[in-house]
Amino acid sequence: MRALARVGAVRAAVVVLLAALAFGAVSSLVGEYRDLQLADGAYYFAALIGLSVLIGFGGKISLGHGAFMAVGAYAVALLVADEHWPLVGALAAATAVSALVGAVLGAAASRLQGPYLAGVTLTLAVALPQIGNRFPETLGGENGLVIDPPAPPSFLGSSFPPQRYLAWIAGLGALAALFFIYNMTRSGAGRALRAVRDDEVAAALCGCHVGRTQTVAFVLSAACAGLGGGLATVVLQLAQPGAFPLELSLRIFAAAVIGGVGSLWGAFWAAALLVLLPNWSHDIAQSLSLSGNVAANLPLAIYGVMLIVAMLLWPGGIQAGLRQLSGLLKRAYSSRHSVTQSNPAK
Amino acid sequence: MLEVQDLVCEYGAIRALDGVSLQAAAGSVTAVLGANGAGKTTLLRAISGLKRPRAGRVALDGREITAAGVEEIVRLGLLHVPEGRGVIAELTVAENLRLGALARGARRGDGIEAIYELFPPLRARRSEPAASLSGGERQMLSIGRALMAAPKALLLDEPSLGLAPLIVAQIMGLVRELCEERRIAVLLVEQNARSALSIADHALVLDLGHVVASETPEQLAREHELLHAYLGY
Amino acid sequence: MTQFIDLTLSGISNGAIYAAVALALVLIWRATRIVNFAQGAMLMITTYIAAALVEAGNPYWLALVVAVAAGLVFGALTELVLIRRVESAPPINAVIVTLGLLVFLEALAGMIWSDTPRAFPAAFSIQGYEVGHTRILFSPNSTFIVCVVALVALALGALFRYTSLGLKLRAAAFAPEVARLLGVRVGRMFTIGWALAAGVGALAGALVAPSTFVGPSNFDPILIFAFTAAVLGGLESPLGAIVGGVLIGLVLSYVSGYEGEALAPLAALAMLLLTLMLRPTGIFAASRERRV
Numbered sequence: 001m002r003a004l005a006r007v008g009a010v011r012a013a014v015v016v017l018l019a020a021l022a023f024g025a026v027s028s029l030v031g032e033y034r035d036l037q038l039a040d041g042a043y044y045f046a047a048l049i050g051l052s053v054l055i056g057f058g059g060k061i062s063l064g065h066g067a068f069m070a071v072g073a074y075a076v077a078l079l080v081a082d083e084h085w086p087l088v089g090a091l092a093a094a095t096a097v098s099a100l101v102g103a104v105l106g107a108a109a110s111r112l113q114g115p116y117l118a119g120v121t122l123t124l125a126v127a128l129p130q131i132g133n134r135f136p137e138t139l140g141g142e143n144g145l146v147i148d149p150p151a152p153p154s155f156l157g158s159s160f161p162p163q164r165y166l167a168w169i170a171g172l173g174a175l176a177a178l179f180f181i182y183n184m185t186r187s188g189a190g191r192a193l194r195a196v197r198d199d200e201v202a203a204a205l206c207g208c209h210v211g212r213t214q215t216v217a218f219v220l221s222a223a224c225a226g227l228g229g230g231l232a233t234v235v236l237q238l239a240q241p242g243a244f245p246l247e248l249s250l251r252i253f254a255a256a257v258i259g260g261v262g263s264l265w266g267a268f269w270a271a272a273l274l275v276l277l278p279n280w281s282h283d284i285a286q287s288l289s290l291s292g293n294v295a296a297n298l299p300l301a302i303y304g305v306m307l308i309v310a311m312l313l314w315p316g317g318i319q320a321g322l323r324q325l326s327g328l329l330k331r332a333y334s335s336r337h338s339v340t341q342s343n344p345a346k
Numbered sequence: 347m348l349e350v351q352d353l354v355c356e357y358g359a360i361r362a363l364d365g366v367s368l369q370a371a372a373g374s375v376t377a378v379l380g381a382n383g384a385g386k387t388t389l390l391r392a393i394s395g396l397k398r399p400r401a402g403r404v405a406l407d408g409r410e411i412t413a414a415g416v417e418e419i420v421r422l423g424l425l426h427v428p429e430g431r432g433v434i435a436e437l438t439v440a441e442n443l444r445l446g447a448l449a450r451g452a453r454r455g456d457g458i459e460a461i462y463e464l465f466p467p468l469r470a471r472r473s474e475p476a477a478s479l480s481g482g483e484r485q486m487l488s489i490g491r492a493l494m495a496a497p498k499a500l501l502l503d504e505p506s507l508g509l510a511p512l513i514v515a516q517i518m519g520l521v522r523e524l525c526e527e528r529r530i531a532v533l534l535v536e537q538n539a540r541s542a543l544s545i546a547d548h549a550l551v552l553d554l555g556h557v558v559a560s561e562t563p564e565q566l567a568r569e570h571e572l573l574h575a576y577l578g579y
Numbered sequence: 580m581t582q583f584i585d586l587t588l589s590g591i592s593n594g595a596i597y598a599a600v601a602l603a604l605v606l607i608w609r610a611t612r613i614v615n616f617a618q619g620a621m622l623m624i625t626t627y628i629a630a631a632l633v634e635a636g637n638p639y640w641l642a643l644v645v646a647v648a649a650g651l652v653f654g655a656l657t658e659l660v661l662i663r664r665v666e667s668a669p670p671i672n673a674v675i676v677t678l679g680l681l682v683f684l685e686a687l688a689g690m691i692w693s694d695t696p697r698a699f700p701a702a703f704s705i706q707g708y709e710v711g712h713t714r715i716l717f718s719p720n721s722t723f724i725v726c727v728v729a730l731v732a733l734a735l736g737a738l739f740r741y742t743s744l745g746l747k748l749r750a751a752a753f754a755p756e757v758a759r760l761l762g763v764r765v766g767r768m769f770t771i772g773w774a775l776a777a778g779v780g781a782l783a784g785a786l787v788a789p790s791t792f793v794g795p796s797n798f799d800p801i802l803i804f805a806f807t808a809a810v811l812g813g814l815e816s817p818l819g820a821i822v823g824g825v826l827i828g829l830v831l832s833y834v835s836g837y838e839g840e841a842l843a844p845l846a847a848l849a850m851l852l853l854t855l856m857l858r859p860t861g862i863f864a865a866s867r868e869r870r871v
Contacts, residue, residue, distance in 0.1 A: 108852050118674050119810065122802075122806070123844060126799060127803075134839050134842055250681070253678065254679070297687070298686070303686075305679070416759045416762075417759065420762035432760065444746060
């Protein structure tokens with residue numbers, strides 16, 4: 001059993017290493033603006049990967065991941081600006097704090113069915129970021145908290161672009177989240193989650209701790225979102241209530257669903273969507289010379305329409321759609337193949 | 347008169363009914379017997395419009411209802427009392443009965459007294475939620491509710507399920523009486539063959555979607571092998 | 580002490596609004612087992628329609644009636660076009676569809692009317708009554724709100740309890756298949772349920788708009804407070820929604836008054852979690868069904 005676990009960890013390490021190489025290569029090839037986009041994508045990815053697992057494997061909806069991001073963001077801002085912690089320590093602490101908040105909710109969440117949990121997390125998404133306004137002395141009120149931009153260490157050379165350094169920090173954080181979640185989904189806990197999602201009673205009869213499994217999934221996804229929020233603070237050097245409106249939670253949720261829940265690639269597509277859609281819709285709005293109001297709300301409208309369409313036509317999201325497509329192609333190919341060989345077997 | 351001709355029903359690749367025909371005359375009880383999975387419930391669902399048949403024809407008093415919607419079939423006077431005594435637990439006894447009257451488009455209170463006459467226990471509990479009724483009372487309520495709609499044909503799915511023998515006998519007696527008095531064509535699906543045969547004019551045995559026997563209860567009772575093979579007698 | 584009385588009074592009039600929206604959520608939950616997370620966005624759209632009418636110089640009452648009518652149509656269309664297609668899918672799909680609708684409607688409102696909130700008139704004076712020498716935090720308009728919500732609740736109660744339509748609506752909600760076998764057009768009942776709910780929601784939106792202003796996301800808090808109220812009342816019971824709404828209104832009013840408005844959503848979250856942990860069936864849990 002332990003050998004099996006080690007094989008899993010090695011495989012996870014290989015996956016993460018490959019992702020790191022790809023990330024580094026892309027980051028080295030693109031300019032400063034793209035580096036910032038990469039950084040954005042990386043912290044979104046960290047937040048999304050846990051949510052994707054929670055929805056896809058846990059069968060639970062969370063609309064509160066913007067709130068968990070806010071927790072992580074404020075934790076990093078406080079620890080770095082006031083306590084002068086090193087970044088790694090602050091990020092780790094941010095992850096732990098959001099995991100803690102997640103645990104409080106997760107204990108309740110494990111007992112809640114779909115609409116109840118959605119409502120609770122929706123309330124969380126509205127409630128939590130407002131705390132910043134209530135305690136302006138410590139949390140900075142509307143203006144939030146500011147941190148100094150992290151300077152690239154000297155061994156990277158004096159000409160290393162600071163944007164690329166931000167992208168690398170966020171990228172490393174995202175890879176850490178990937179490593180944990182990849183390991184988790186491939187372990188007994190991941191199987192237990194899927195079993196519980198498909199049939200709680202049957203899973204319980206097979207000895208799964210239904211409540212505990214779901215709580216763990218919720219806590220993990222909250223931790224990842226907190227890490228994502230902490231990384232966002234590092235990238236933006238700012239944590240403020242206005243950065244975490246309900247709309248953010250809804251956007252993250254929508255992207256996760258559209259990208260395809262329950263797969264790590266789904267989280268990747270979702271992060272890409274979150275970063276690229278505003279640009280695309282800006283371009284579209286400009287080329288169609290739409291008014292400012294329309295342009296500003298176009299991404300949100302697209303999320304809404306895509307959420308509805310995805311549920312009506314394509315409940316598995318982009319990732320499942322791609323898989324479906326490749327399945328169709330494969331079948332078309334193999335049926336042609338079998339015709340030429342006149343093999344009647346299916 | 348309820349007529350069913352060569353009815354075929356499928357769930358995916360599984361053929362649940364494979365060419366079932368029957369005739370149930372007004373004022374008679376037709377028992378449909380068979381083991382679990384023989385297709386009895388599917389037959390009722392296909393007749394009442396809940397399940398679209400693949401082929402075949404259903405007619406009520408000469409009028410074809412094969413393609414009609416459930417609601418329309420109910421309005422024409424065919425009432426299906428589902429298995430598990432489909433009373434609506436959250437509604438009161440009186441509300442359940444009123445719902446039956448609405449089915450034939452009648453004003454709401456009409457005929458409710460007659461049902462209380464038939465089933466006195468219901469009168470005592472008329473303003474209590476149906477959830478508080480016993481199994482036998484629930485069966486009375488669901489039959490009474492169907493009667494409120496003044497049915498021409500009545501489909502009963504396992505009315506004896508989970509009831510004590512004494513109550514089963516009572517219910518079966520009532521069904522027989524009502525059927526004759528009100529000239530209703532009753533189609534009675536049962537696993538409890540003995541009690542169904544005791545009131546039936548005609549009996550059908552289904553096996554895997556086929557009619558394996560269609561005769562009078564007396565004839566059927568003599569065919570011990572058949573009964574043993576299909577009904578576990 | 581005066582503050583306490585003031586907070587209690589404003590809690591009651593706010594609570595009436597939460598109660599009305601909670602009632603809308605309960606109506607839809609009972610009819611189709613779906614929590615309509617788009618409820619806040621739907622009433623936002625109808626309130627914008629009313630605001631546009633008033634701005635164009637039409638009388639307030641016309642705008643109010645049109646808003647409610649628009650709500651009825653909107654609710655019916657939503658059920659027919661969107662919800663019907665996911666009714667047989669896993670419940671999570673329906674939740675996601677209502678969330679998609681929420682996101683889309685807020686974006687749509689921003690596109691048409693811009694993201695800047697606008698004012699909306701009140702039916703009656705919003706200046707508090709004068710009692711002795713002090714002005715209390717309860718105005719003729721508050722009276723109007725409380726009376727309208729109470730009337731609507733009573734009317735709906737009578738509809739469900741005493742009419743044939745109400746009986747069919749309840750039958751379709753509790754046991755769709757049995758209802759169909761008794762000739763009830765269940766699909767039509769679902770549509771009517773959604774229409775009624777959205778109509779009540781539209782009314783609540785127009786009533787609360789003078790104090791919240793009309794903006795794309797201005798009614799988000801109303802939705803979560805109403806959801807909390809509905810859960811408090813058990814999500815199943817219209818009476819529970821009303822009582823839950825007033826209760827939430829009071830609690831939030833005290834929290835806002837004594838601890839600051841920013842903590843009101845957090846208080847709602849706490850009440851939500853407490854209810855779900857301690858009494859998941861709500862404070863008015865119906866008696867358990869007898870098992871036979």
